Amino acid sequence: MYRYDEFDEAFVRERVAQFAWQVKRRLDGSLTDDEFKPLRLKNGVYLQLHAYMLRIAIPYGTLSSRQLRQLALIGEKYDRGYGHFTTRQNLQFNWPKLRDIPEILGLLADVEMHAIQTSGNCIRNVTADQFAGVAADEIEDPRPVAELIRQWSTLHPEFDYLPRKFKIAVTGAPQDRAAIAAHDIGIGVVKNDAGAVGYRILVGGGLGRTPMIGKVVRDFLPKADLLAYLEAILRVYNLEGRRDNKYKARVKILVHEIGIDEFRARVEAEFAKLDGPTINADPEEVARIAAYFAPPAYEKLPPVSRAYEAMKAANPAFAAWAEINTFPHRQPGYAAVTISLKGIGEAPGDATSDQMCAVADLADQYSFSEIRVTHAQNLVLPNVKQADLFALWQKLGAAGIAEANVGLITDIISCPGLDYCALATARSIPIAQDLAKRFADLDQQRNIGPLNIKISGCINACGHHHVGHIGILGLEKRGAESYQITLGGDATENAAIGEIIGPGITAEEVPDAIERLVSVYLAERQAGETFIEAVRRLGLAPFKAAFTKEAADVAA
Amino acid sequence: MSLLDRNGVKAEIWSREAGATPRIVPFAELAEALSGNQPVGVEIANTVRLPELEPHFDRLALIAIIFPSFSDGRGFSIAKSLRNAGYRGTLRAVGPLIADQFAYALACGFDEVELPPDVASRQPVEIWLAAARAFRATYQTSHQTGGQSILEQRRAARGIQR
Numbered sequence: 023m024y025r026y027d028e029f030d031e032a033f034v035r036e037r038v039a040q041f042a043w044q045v046k047r048r049l050d051g052s053l054t055d056d057e058f059k060p061l062r063l064k065n066g067v068y069l070q071l072h073a074y075m076l077r078i079a080i081p082y083g084t085l086s087s088r089q090l091r092q093l094a095l096i097g098e099k100y101d102r103g104y105g106h107f108t109t110r111q112n113l114q115f116n117w118p119k120l121r122d123i124p125e126i127l128g129l130l131a132d133v134e135m136h137a138i139q140t141s142g143n144c145i146r147n148v149t150a151d152q153f154a155g156v157a158a159d160e161i162e163d164p165r166p167v168a169e170l171i172r173q174w175s176t177l178h179p180e181f182d183y184l185p186r187k188f189k190i191a192v193t194g195a196p197q198d199r200a201a202i203a204a205h206d207i208g209i210g211v212v213k214n215d216a217g218a219v220g221y222r223i224l225v226g227g228g229l230g231r232t233p234m235i236g237k238v239v240r241d242f243l244p245k246a247d248l249l250a251y252l253e254a255i256l257r258v259y260n261l262e263g264r265r266d267n268k269y270k271a272r273v274k275i276l277v278h279e280i281g282i283d284e285f286r287a288r289v290e291a292e293f294a295k296l297d298g299p300t301i302n303a304d305p306e307e308v309a310r311i312a313a314y315f316a317p318p319a320y321e322k323l324p325p326v327s328r329a330y331e332a333m334k335a336a337n338p339a340f341a342a343w344a345e346i347n348t349f350p351h352r353q354p355g356y357a358a359v360t361i362s363l364k365g366i367g368e369a370p371g372d373a374t375s376d377q378m379c380a381v382a383d384l385a386d387q388y389s390f391s392e393i394r395v396t397h398a399q400n401l402v403l404p405n406v407k408q409a410d411l412f413a414l415w416q417k418l419g420a421a422g423i424a425e426a427n428v429g430l431i432t433d434i435i436s437c438p439g440l441d442y443c444a445l446a447t448a449r450s451i452p453i454a455q456d457l458a459k460r461f462a463d464l465d466q467q468r469n470i471g472p473l474n475i476k477i478s479g480c481i482n483a484c485g486h487h488h489v490g491h492i493g494i495l496g497l498e499k500r501g502a503e504s505y506q507i508t509l510g511g512d513a514t515e516n517a518a519i520g521e522i523i524g525p526g527i528t529a530e531e532v533p534d535a536i537e538r539l540v541s542v543y544l545a546e547r548q549a550g551e552t553f554i555e556a557v558r559r560l561g562l563a564p565f566k567a568a569f570t571k572e573a574a575d576v577a578a
Numbered sequence: 579m580s581l582l583d584r585n586g587v588k589a590e591i592w593s594r595e596a597g598a599t600p601r602i603v604p605f606a607e608l609a610e611a612l613s614g615n616q617p618v619g620v621e622i623a624n625t626v627r628l629p630e631l632e633p634h635f636d637r638l639a640l641i642a643i644i645f646p647s648f649s650d651g652r653g654f655s656i657a658k659s660l661r662n663a664g665y666r667g668t669l670r671a672v673g674p675l676i677a678d679q680f681a682y683a684l685a686c687g688f689d690e691v692e693l694p695p696d697v698a699s700r701q702p703v704e705i706w707l708a709a710a711r712a713f714r715a716t717y718q719t720s721h722q723t724g725g726q727s728i729l730e731q732r733r734a735a736r737g738i739q740r
Contacts, residue, residue: 029715029728040712044678052700057676060649143649173728177713179685179721180658183651253720260655261627295662301720306736307729 023084023392024169024314026134033176034131037138041065042124064144064182066137067123071444076115076123077140078130082150082168082192083111083395087382090393092133094378096126105378107363107371109435109486110189111149111395112140116442138176143184145175145256149191151199152396155315156404158352162211162219164194166312167248170303174249181256185263186271188256189228196515201397203227203236203517204489206273207255214242221248225255225285226277229483233519234274237282239289245308247293250301254293258285318390318405323355327408340415342464343426348411357408359389361401361418362425362433366462369451370436371399373423380421388414398435398474400428430467431475431540432458435486439479439496446479448496448503453477453532460533470540473553474513489513491554492536493520503529509539509565510557523562524569538568580698583690584710584723587703592619592640602642605630612637621672624652628659635665642692645673654686658721661687677701677709684710685721 026034041061048058062068066077078093085093093113097105100122101115108114118126130136140147148168155163171190175181181188191205202208208224221243227236243251259273262280277285303311334341348357361381363371373381385393385403388410394402406414418424427433434457437443439450454477461467476490480497487493493508504526511520527535540553542564547556557565581588592602602619603611605626611618612634619640622631631641641660643653657669671683672692683691691706719727726734 027732029731032714033716033728036713040678043712047705052702052705053676054700057648061678173717176717178718179682179716180654181651182682183649183654183679257655257659261652261659265650265652297662303719303729304733307732310732 023086024081024165024311030134030173031131034134034136034138037065037136037177038124038127038131041127045120045124060142060183063142064139065123065127066140067120068141069444070116070442071440071446072442073117074120074123075442076118076126076137077108078113078115078135078137079140079147080111080113080135080395081172082148082154082165083152083397084154084165085393085395086133087385087391087393089133089135090378090382090385092129092135094375094382096129097375097378100126103376104372104374106369106438107373107395107399107401109397109399109437109484110147111152111397112147113395114438116438141187143186143188144182145178145184145188145190148172148175149189149200149205149397151193151195152394152402153199153349153358153404154194154394155317156349156351156353156356156358157195157197157199158350159197160195160211160352161213162194163312163315164192164200164209164211165315166308167209167211167221167245168192169311169314170249170308171252174252174303178256181260184256184260185265186268186273188259188273190252198513198515198517199396201486201489201513201517203515204229204486204513205236207252208236209248212242218244220244223251223255225289226274226282227517228272228274229486229488230272231269231481231483232272232275232278233483233488234278235517235519236274237277239282239286246302246305247298249303250296250298251289251293253301254289254296257292258288262288317353318392320353320356320405321407323353323407323409325354327355330408330411333412337412339426340412342468343415343424344411346426346430346468347428348406351405353405355408357406357411359403359406359411359414360396360428361403361423362427363400363423364427364433364458365422365425366432366458367455368458370434370454373401377421377423380417381423384414384417398428398433400433426464427467429472429474431461431470431473432467433474434458435474435476435490437478437480437484439477439485443479443484445482446496447481447498448479448505449529450477450479450485450496453494453496453505453529456529456533457536460537470544471552473540475536476511486513487511488519489517490520491557492539494532497526499526505529505532507532507535507539507569509562510554512554521562523566535569538571539565542568580695581690581692582703582706584684584707586707588690594621600639602640608634619668622656624650624656626656628656628663631660631665632663635663635667638665638667640668640670641665642670642672643688645671645675648674648676648679654682657683657687677706678712680706680710681712681716681723684723685716685718 193200223240224236225239389403436454440446478485478487489511508520617639621642
């Protein structure tokens with residue numbers, strides 16, 4: 023993975039000193055609260071319902087064991103012994119004290135980390151496919167370009183006071199595991215007819231109160247032109263994006279209002295005027311960054327480990343976990359392992375400091391000291407020998423993180439909701455917990471198969487409910503929580519926004535309602551058909567009927 | 579202090595008063611001002627775009643861009659667009675910017691900042707000069723104030739000439 027050089031190191035140290043100075047100037051009154059607010063947000067410091075929250079950047083979701091141990095230590099020393107992994111592959115601490123934050127930022131800098139631009143109206147932490155560099159279907163590893171974008175977007179003088187936040191995601195594979203169509207800019211690595219590798223650029227995706235799927239602004243961009251093209255997009259947005267209404271300020275609204283063709287024309291006109299070599303990274307710099315992402319020293323192994331097969335045959339619980347939580351690796355004899363942070367009855371995405379230390383140790387022992395964070399709020403050990411999977415599974419079990427539910431109905435994405443968030447209108451975590459308990463039976467989960475439930479506690483949609491196969495949006499109606507259910511959303515290369523299937527229901531009614539929807543699928547599915555495929559084939563009508571029937575039953 | 583540049587407090591030589599010389603005129607009066615033979619300064623809202631100014635570059639000694647609030651960053655892109663288009667005159671940022679934006683303003687092509695009195699009194703010039711030096715080097719090759727970006731310094735360290 024990427025390692026800081028002397029320049030990166032000096033830069034994050036200076037950033038810590040700058041923030042400490044900004045805090046001092048806030049306290050002595052030379053900065054007003056309004057002036058200080060964006061400065062703290064751009065260092066990840068967010069004011070929540072009960073306390074400050076610190077959001078730490080995990081660029082493109084890649085962590086070393088040393089970094090994860092440091093996060094565990096910060097959680098232990100400055101928080102309540104846990105942290106929360108987010109849908110943007112970051113980590114949030116929910117209970118730090120403001121006065122401790124400069125010190126925490128210093129501890130992050132010690133391990134080549136920071137909290138820069140994890141909030142505020144600027145270019146946010148860049149996200150990527152959690153299986154970057156190991157996925158068999160990958161055209162090219164997206165991490166080097168994600169790192170290049172991280173550096174280019176860090177404290178960009180022109181783009182630090184944008185109309186609104188700006189999120190960029192990159193995927194190197196045709197199968198989109200980074201939800202690029204739900205980002206302000208989505209970058210997909212593609213190969214053109216001539217066999218050249220370049221980028222397909224989407225713009226104007228986003229969730230929130232006006233969900234939009236990203237549109238193609240450039241079908242094929244030569245790799246070398248990327249930073250200049252991003253500069254052109256950002257300049258058009260910074261100049262023309264709306265600033266009269268914060269809910270209409272994202273680039274998706276600009277793209278929607280002027281149309282993708284007009285937006286493209288403006289970007290291309292700006293891009294044509296730019297002097298590429300003064301903006302883009304030179305090939306040596308690109309190669310310097312890429313070298314950090316060279317594959318680790320894999321052993322030459324047979325494609326299938328006989329020891330692994332024997333262990334699966336002897337132990338059905340292990341076999342189930344291995345089937346559900348591992349992902350095919352491009353290197354023969356290896357697997358990428360997803361560690362579920364969705365234990366039944368736990369808060370989705372939470373990990374205790376002890377669990378973080380356990381994962382760090384396991385990464386050292388089994389995965390070349392590397393960990394990934396997924397946008398579904400789980401962790402990944404990307405490079406595990408098949409022959410080590412059984413021992414790994416046992417140790418995960420001892421740490422309480424061996425839940426075999428990745429991609430299944432209890433692998434729920436949820437925002438923090440009303441338990442933490444000042445914006446929330448309803449609780450999210452307890453809904454996720456109730457649903458997980460309802461569907462806890464593993465045989466039943468496997469029978470239902472892949473199904474993403476995503477829960478947001480307000481219209482800002484941090485829980486990505488719009489792109490959940492089943493989405494749950496918590497609202498407040500006449501002083502009570504009301505949950506709106508959507509169906510048919512999809513965050514992958516088949517990106518789609520879910521549709522509302524009926525009137526809002528109470529928190530208590532949610533598990534029954536979801537079970538009713540699942541029953542329709544189980545009754546109607548064809549051989550091999552997943553939930554989302556069945557929804558696409560059947561349409562919403564049978565699900566609406568079941569949902570409405572339930573609502574009527576409850577009323578009666 | 580209400581006017582400063584990268585060296586500190588700067589004496590004001592321009593006036594907005596009618597009949598003064600040299601004078602900064604509102605954008606609405608630009609055509610009239612250009613008909614004379616005095617040096618012309620113009621003050622624009624951040625909704626004025628490059629094509630409205632580009633034909634007059636050689637007559638405009640100063641362009642002042644208004645920041646209605648420090649959080650409205652359009653002025654940064656306008657300045658950069660003017661510099662990219664070849665404008666060589668003085669660029670002034672006008673409005674309640676904060677010291678932490680000074681380095682950004684300079685990197686986008688501004689020469690000077692004109693502050694309202696309340697901001698200037700809370701944030702003395704020493705803070706602005708220190709804030710501009712908060713980072714020894716930054717990443718964006720395209721947005722520098724004379725120094726080398728981190729990418730260029732890495733290239734120099736590798737012994738590669740552009």
